[in-house]
Every structure is written in structure tokens, then in C-alpha cells.
Amino acid sequence: MKEKDVAGRPRSRIGVLAEDVIQKIAAGEVIESPASVVKELVENSLDAGARRVEVEIAGAGKELIRVTDDGEGIVPEDLPLAVMPHATSKLKRSEDLAAIHTLGFRGEALASIAAVSRLELISRPPELPHATRLTVTGGVAGEPVPAAGPPGTTVVVRELFFNTPARFKFLPSEAGLRRAVAETVARLALAHPEVAFRLLVEGEEKFVTPGDGNLGSVAVAWWGTGIARSLLPVPLEEGLAGKVSGVIGSPGVHRSNRQDEVFVLNGRVIESRSLAVAVERAYESLLPARRFPLAVLRLELDPAAVDVNVHPAKREVRFRDEAACFRLVHFACVRALQQSGTAAKTLAGDLQAPGGGFVRPSGSHLPAGRAAAPAGARGESSRPGELPLGLLETAREAGEGVEEVGAVAEGRAGLVGKGPAAAGLGTELPLRRALEELRVIGQFHRTYLLGETSGALWLIDQHIAHERVIFEELQEEYDQAGGRGERVVQELLLPVTVELPPALAAALPARPAARDETPPGAKAAAATARSGASAPLSFWEEMERLGFRCEPFGPGYVLVRSLPVAWRPLGGSPGEAQGTGRDRRYGEGLAAALEAAFAEAWAAWSGEKVGSDGAPWEVAGRRRILATIACHAAVKAGEPLEESQMKELVTMLARTRHPFSCPHGRPIVVEIPLSDVERRFGRPVSR
Ligand SMILES: Nc1ncnc2c1ncn2[C@@H]1O[C@H](COP(=O)(O)OP(=O)(O)OP(=O)(O)O)[C@@H](O)[C@H]1O
Ligand SMILES: [Mg+2]
Known part of the structure; x- marks a missing residue:
């Protein structure tokens, strides 16, 4: 028996x-x-x-x-x-x-x-x-x-x-050994929220999870409340390859390495370069260069579809269909990020909602006093740029640079605003809707737009908001140009002469990249088709596809005949780039603005040929061109704006795919809940 x-x-x-x-x-x-x-x-x-x-x-x-x-x-x-x-x-x-x-x-x-x-x-x-x-x-x-x-x-x-x-x-050093142990236990705990973990290091309790089955509880214990609040849920996504779910960091929180990208396959913590890239690509332009997101993604695949018997330490696995796994993870993350405008859906909402899916650890084996204040809870007092205390102290001990955290991480501002309505899951005004409903009050310091919703005061950085708008518009124009046909550009009534840095002038083909009879972009698209879809375009082909039609004009000069539609004054219509505009980037200022933009775009393009996320270099290079052009075309900090321009900016921002962080990864929007204001005035906080 x-x-x-x-x-x-x-x-x-x-x-x-x-x-x-x-x-x-x-x-x-x-x-x-x-x-x-x-x-x-x-x-x-x-x-x-x-x-x-x-x-x-x-x-x-x-x-x-x-x-x-x-x-x-x-x-x-x-x-x-x-x-x-x-x-x-x-x-x-x-x-x-x-x-x-x-x-x-x-x-x-x-x-x-x-x-x-x-x-x-x-x-x-x-x-x-x-x-x-x-x-x-x-x-x-x-x-x-x-x-x-x-x-x-x-x-x-x-x-x-x-x-x-x-x-x-x-x-390695003792601090390094301790840190590695802590990271190992944390990863296993993140992989198994249903198991209660406790870690004692040199007699001191460093990490405790309640084993309540909530990934959020483990995230709080490991990363602290501030970061845990900013995590975005990745709802269960099912594909041919299997299932994935978990959490990923909001774009305002990032690391200098992949340490906080955790992949769990059928309960096993694994390392996978391909899954890491799948996640990082989803962030596209949302993170600064060479920064990495947080992620805990749990995959469930048919055990027969994966070979774990390939690595002596069982750390790496071989997927039967790696491409399908890549897509599954990538799309799950893209979707999670796209939905991130909905604050009520972030874990922040859950965190504050007892009975919600995301509660604080209160495991019975937690020693008295700790249950109410788990290691990470101390992180609540951390300021932007500071890490919550807790286990990460171990990292500090090692003398290694503790990762910086964007302002959003704190959870008080930016992506995961805590409006008074945040008390209950699902009751918080979705942030994107808040943007749509925002009433613009004015401009502060000629740099920030001020707006209000019923529950909060909002600050919007005018430069980076506009930059985000233009970036996405440029990206769309660029993609359209890659398609079959013609698209709209802004023809300039009078071509503008722009001086180029010597290296850039040298790279300009002797013959114009495009003649009048060729629709802009078509030539570049044809070049792509000719040499295979993945053949990289030259800098000038990229610029042309973007809408800048340029011709050589004597040594060191270029004649710009058209601009992308996105390059226009705030509140202005296409074709106004050459108007009289008060604005220094248009009218008479246009040549100088283009000169600076071209020089910088060239520097960005010809710089390091590797994407921070492992994207092919031409993709990374193009993204940098777009970001640079967007930055130059956007209103600057310190520029006075008219009410109509401010309204236009907010409306356009609300329509972007990622209204809350700029192409360089900085937050665009900061929300100050009414309750915070009331607290400052010593008033009773309204519900
Ligand atoms: N904590 C435990 N509780 C119950 N049984 C255990 C425990 N640890 C080890 N064992 C038993 O001892 C056996 C040997 O463990 P060991 O870790 O050496 O090998 P394994 O887990 O089977 O394979 P691997 O070498 O891949 O870890 C296990 O198969 C299991 O039966
Ligand atoms: Mg074993």
C-alpha cells in the first residue's frame, strides 16, 4: 500500500x-x-x-x-x-x-x-x-x-x-552575500504569495510576508508601500502559449539594472532575456535611456511546452514557442500600461481598500508591532528619489548605488494621485477622465498649467506635456509615412535655410533625398521595401519620412521645404509654422529652431547605437530623433501661454496614449488632492 x-x-x-x-x-x-x-x-x-x-x-x-x-x-x-x-x-x-x-x-x-x-x-x-x-x-x-x-x-x-x-x-563581500540572499528570498516570495515567508538576517527580521495569496502584500513587504502603490496590475492575459498575470511598475519608477524584473514560470523563478525585452519594449518611450522597469510576471504554461532541464542551476528554461511567450508577455504589459490612466485600477486603490485585492500583511506569525508596520510600510515617509527602507538597506550596506525612483513612486503625486475619493476601490476618478474634465485655472511660474477637478488641484508641466503630444503625433505621422501612401506635410511657402554641423552636412546625399514629384516618405518607404523591411534608413531618410524635406544648399547648408504637421505653434493650425507667431520657434525663429533641432537629432541618432531595452538600433535611434524634435517643437518652460493655448494643450494631452509621462520618463502631471490642501490649512478633511 x-x-x-x-x-x-x-x-x-x-x-x-x-x-x-x-x-x-x-x-x-x-x-x-x-x-x-x-x-x-x-x-x-x-x-x-x-x-x-x-x-x-x-x-x-x-x-x-x-x-x-x-x-x-x-x-x-x-x-x-x-x-x-x-x-x-x-x-x-x-x-x-x-x-x-x-x-x-x-x-x-x-x-x-x-x-x-x-x-x-x-x-x-x-x-x-x-x-x-x-x-x-x-x-x-x-x-x-x-x-x-x-x-x-x-x-x-x-x-x-x-x-x-x-x-x-x-x-563576495558579506554585504553582497546578504543582499543576494535577501533578493533570492524576495523573488521566491513574489513567486509564491500564498506562502508566508520570514527572513532573519544576523538575528534581525528583514522581510515578512503574510502568505495571503496577494502579490500586492509581498510587493509592500519587499519594495515598500510607496513603490507598491505605484505598481500597475497586469490582468490575466491568455494566449496560445499560456497565461500571464502580475504587476509592472509605473513608468515613473525605474532601476539601473534588471534586478527588479522578476519572471515566474509555473512557480519557478527564472531568468529570461527574451521576456525581459518583451516587458521593456512595452515601455517604449516611457522610460529614460538605460533604465529598467519593475515587473513581477507569473506565467503558466503547459509543463510540456517548456524545458527546465537545460541549466545546471535550473535558472534558465527553453520555451517550445519562445515567440508566442514573448508576444503574450509584451501585449499583457502594453495593455496594462495603456490602462494605467485609470488610477482606480492601480494597486493604489486596492491598497487603501481593505477587503480589496491588495491588503497589508497581517500574518498571524508576524511579531507584535510588525503586523501594522511591515518592513516596507516605513517607506511611506520616503521622499521622491529616496528608497523606502526595509530590506533595501542590505543593498545600501553593500555600498552599491541604490536605485533612484521617480517622483511618481511616492504615490502622492503623479500617476497614482490619492484623491479623496481614493478611499474605495473603483471610486477614484480615472486620471484620464480627470484630464478631460480639468478646468484650467491659469499658469504658474510660466511653466506649469494649473487646473482643478472636483477633488484635486493639478499641475501640468507645459513643456513636457507638449513634448508628449508632439512625440505621439510625430510617431503617428512617421508610421503613416511608412505605409503605402502619401500623407500630409506642412509645405513651407518660403523654404528655410538651415546651417548644419559639418558631419551632418557631409552625410547629406549630393542629390536631394526627395524631389517634388515624389511624395514625401514614399521614397524612404521604397528604400525600405527595396532593401528588406529591416534595413535601416539613413538619418536623412528618417528625417524625410518624418516630414522634413531637405535639399543641399551650398556647403554646410540645407534648404528645408516642408515640416511635419506636428511642428506648429500651440493652438495654431498646420501651415502656421511660418506665420508671424509670437513664438520663438516659428516665424523668424524657425530657422534657428530647426538648426538646433537638426543638430541635436543628429547627435542623438549617431550616438550609441543600442536601445536601452535591447531595441534594434535604428528603432532606438529613430525614437531619439522623435524625442529630440518633439522637445524642440514644444513650448518651453517660462513661456507665457494664453488661456486658449492652455486649454488646447490639456485637450491634446488627454488624447495621448501615455498622458502621464514624457518620452524621457519624467512625470507630466502632478495631482494635489483637496484633502492635502485642507490638511495644510488645518481644516477638517472633507470626504
Ligand atoms: N524540505 C523538504 N521537505 C520534504 N522533503 C524534502 C525536503 N527537502 C528535500 N526533500 C526530499 O529530499 C529529496 C532530495 O532533495 P534535493 O533537493 O536534493 O533533490 P530534488 O529536490 O529532488 O531535486 P533538485 O536537485 O533538482 O533540487 C527530494 O526529492 C525530497 O523528496
Ligand atoms: Mg531540491
Whole structure:
């Protein structure tokens, strides 16, 4: 009769794998650091169905690592097998390798850890009255002996690498080791919100999650309330490849590396360059150059559609249909970002709504006092540009640059405004609608538009708002030009002579890029078609496709015959770029404005040929041209605006796809809730 565990499930006993299976396993487990020990031990706990996992390290993990769980345990007879190489309860035959349902499958981790440490394995299946302990020193196992202990398993790893001095010597700094352990536990916790995690570092509690099944609770514990509030939900998206859901950061929060991009595949934390690019592309122009978003994306795929048996540490996987996974993740993120104008749908709304999907940790095992103020909650007081405290202190210790966070991250301003109506999920005025309904009051400091809605005062940065409007318009014009046909440009009545930087003048083809008989853009489109869709256009072809028709005009000069429609005065109609305009970019100022714009666009184009998100260089280069032109065509800070212009700007902004952050990733809109104003005046806060 097959044994049952306490939940009545048949218990899989540990067995040594047959030689043919061993041969097929991507073996060679190398325990490199305390973090890799922690990862393996916690994965074992998760495979054992634990609801609660506690990790403790001392001496940065070199002296002690202890992982305790409340999982199904190991029966005493199997303890010696558990630490033997190639002994596992998770895999029997080589066919099982085709569809792996557990995190472990090689039967190697415990043996590898035991070989380089003093290991103690104490386990008690819940149905047994007491635990059994087995000690292994440098791979040599003792006899199992009865011991006291609660149901579940505890693995204690002491003096890691005591018998391999070379590995010990090359460990990074203690701060680095601690940080790696914390990151490992955090990722596992983000992957498993249904499991309560607790991490103790040098006797101090660093991280606690309630195990309430809410990703938001884990996000609060790890990133702090400020950042967690700014996260955007990625609702469940189903595609041919499988399902994905999770959260991604709002564009105002970004990092200098991919550390906070977490991918979870069927419960396993994985690394995937292709998924990372899928996410980053979704942000397009929303992040500053070389900055990376936050993301926790959980994919569920048919286990047979993915091979996890390719990387010795099981960190990387091979997708049967990688392109389909890429699309699934990419579109889920694009959709989430497009919906991000709806503040009520951000986690901020949930956070403040007890009973909503996103509640603060209040796990029963949290020590008194902590439940109300989890590690991250302290982050609430952080200012823009500052990280919430909490685990990230570990990062500070390491002396590594802690990532900067955009103003939006704070959650008080920008994307996730906390209007008085924010108290209940779904009651907050969607931000995009708020923009549509905004009543413009005036201009502050000749730089910010002031507006009001019923519940808040709004500040809009006029320059970057206009920049966003023009950027999207340019992008549309550019894309249209890539299509079959003709499109509208602004023909200039009098061509404008523009002086060029020498390198740019040299790059101008001797013959004009386009003659009058060729519709603008058609030539460039034809060039693309001729040389294959992916052939990069030259700078001047890009400019032409954008609507700038230029001809050489003596050494170092170019004659500009047309402009993109988007290049027009605020509130003006196409064709007014040459009008008398008060504005310094138009009328007489046009030549100088174009000169500066061309020079900068050229510098941006000919600069680094790599997109921050791994986009092909011509895509990244084009995006930079668009952003530069948009910046030059937009109203500047310090320019007085008429009421009609302000209204026009707000209306246009409300129609953009991404009204809340500029092509460089800065926030455009800041919302000051009425309640904040009332608080400042010491008035009772109206509901
Ligand atoms: N925390 C635990 N609770 C219950 N059983 C455990 C636990 N840790 C280990 N085991 C048992 O010990 C066996 C060996 O564990 P080990 O981690 O070495 O291998 P594995 O998880 O099967 O595969 P992998 O090497 O890929 O991790 C497991 O198959 C499992 O049966
Ligand atoms: Mg394992």
C-alpha cells in the first residue's frame, strides 16, 4: 500500500534515479554561494507543499543557513537517501523529464550542499509523533536519530565551504552575500504569495510576508508601500502559449539594472532575456535611456511546452514557442500600461481598500508591532528619489548605488494621485477622465498649467506635456509615412535655410533625398521595401519620412521645404509654422529652431547605437530623433501661454496614449488632492 501524507495524498518516496535518467539531466549542480543554498532549500520546501517558510542566516550565510518549513516532511527511512546524489522523490523515469511539475527534479541539491558543509536535516512528517535528525559532514552521513521538532522539515547548513577553501575565498563581500540572499528570498516570495515567508538576517527580521495569496502584500513587504502603490496590475492575459498575470511598475519608477524584473514560470523563478525585452519594449518611450522597469510576471504554461532541464542551476528554461511567450508577455504589459490612466485600477486603490485585492500583511506569525508596520510600510515617509527602507538597506550596506525612483513612486503625486475619493476601490476618478474634465485655472511660474477637478488641484508641466503630444503625433505621422501612401506635410511657402554641423552636412546625399514629384516618405518607404523591411534608413531618410524635406544648399547648408504637421505653434493650425507667431520657434525663429533641432537629432541618432531595452538600433535611434524634435517643437518652460493655448494643450494631452509621462520618463502631471490642501490649512478633511 502506498503511504499517505497527512493530507491524505499519496506520498512519493525517495528513490535513486536510474543511470539513463541521470545521464539525461543537465547536471553539475554547483553550490556557489549562500544564496544558491537558500534557493535550493526553499524550493524543496515549496515542493513539499509548505505554507510557511522561515529562512535564517548568520555570518552572511557562511556560518549558518537555516530553512524551516511546515511541509510534508521526509519519512525517517528516506532521510539518508535525501542527501544522496541522484536520489529524488520527484522524478522516476526519463519520460517524466518531458513535463516537470516540481521545482526540483535532479535529486542533487541536498547532496551538493552536504558535500561542502556541515548539514543537519531534521524532518517530521505530520503523521508521525516525532522528528528524526540526520547529520552529514562534508558529504559523510551519520545515523538518523530521533529528535524533537514540529511537523515539517528544517535544514541547517553550517560552515559552508569549510572543506573547499578556494570557493570560500572567492565569495563576495558579506554585504553582497546578504543582499543576494535577501533578493533570492524576495523573488521566491513574489513567486509564491500564498506562502508566508520570514527572513532573519544576523538575528534581525528583514522581510515578512503574510502568505495571503496577494502579490500586492509581498510587493509592500519587499519594495515598500510607496513603490507598491505605484505598481500597475497586469490582468490575466491568455494566449496560445499560456497565461500571464502580475504587476509592472509605473513608468515613473525605474532601476539601473534588471534586478527588479522578476519572471515566474509555473512557480519557478527564472531568468529570461527574451521576456525581459518583451516587458521593456512595452515601455517604449516611457522610460529614460538605460533604465529598467519593475515587473513581477507569473506565467503558466503547459509543463510540456517548456524545458527546465537545460541549466545546471535550473535558472534558465527553453520555451517550445519562445515567440508566442514573448508576444503574450509584451501585449499583457502594453495593455496594462495603456490602462494605467485609470488610477482606480492601480494597486493604489486596492491598497487603501481593505477587503480589496491588495491588503497589508497581517500574518498571524508576524511579531507584535510588525503586523501594522511591515518592513516596507516605513517607506511611506520616503521622499521622491529616496528608497523606502526595509530590506533595501542590505543593498545600501553593500555600498552599491541604490536605485533612484521617480517622483511618481511616492504615490502622492503623479500617476497614482490619492484623491479623496481614493478611499474605495473603483471610486477614484480615472486620471484620464480627470484630464478631460480639468478646468484650467491659469499658469504658474510660466511653466506649469494649473487646473482643478472636483477633488484635486493639478499641475501640468507645459513643456513636457507638449513634448508628449508632439512625440505621439510625430510617431503617428512617421508610421503613416511608412505605409503605402502619401500623407500630409506642412509645405513651407518660403523654404528655410538651415546651417548644419559639418558631419551632418557631409552625410547629406549630393542629390536631394526627395524631389517634388515624389511624395514625401514614399521614397524612404521604397528604400525600405527595396532593401528588406529591416534595413535601416539613413538619418536623412528618417528625417524625410518624418516630414522634413531637405535639399543641399551650398556647403554646410540645407534648404528645408516642408515640416511635419506636428511642428506648429500651440493652438495654431498646420501651415502656421511660418506665420508671424509670437513664438520663438516659428516665424523668424524657425530657422534657428530647426538648426538646433537638426543638430541635436543628429547627435542623438549617431550616438550609441543600442536601445536601452535591447531595441534594434535604428528603432532606438529613430525614437531619439522623435524625442529630440518633439522637445524642440514644444513650448518651453517660462513661456507665457494664453488661456486658449492652455486649454488646447490639456485637450491634446488627454488624447495621448501615455498622458502621464514624457518620452524621457519624467512625470507630466502632478495631482494635489483637496484633502492635502485642507490638511495644510488645518481644516477638517472633507470626504
Ligand atoms: N524540505 C523538504 N521537505 C520534504 N522533503 C524534502 C525536503 N527537502 C528535500 N526533500 C526530499 O529530499 C529529496 C532530495 O532533495 P534535493 O533537493 O536534493 O533533490 P530534488 O529536490 O529532488 O531535486 P533538485 O536537485 O533538482 O533540487 C527530494 O526529492 C525530497 O523528496
Ligand atoms: Mg531540491
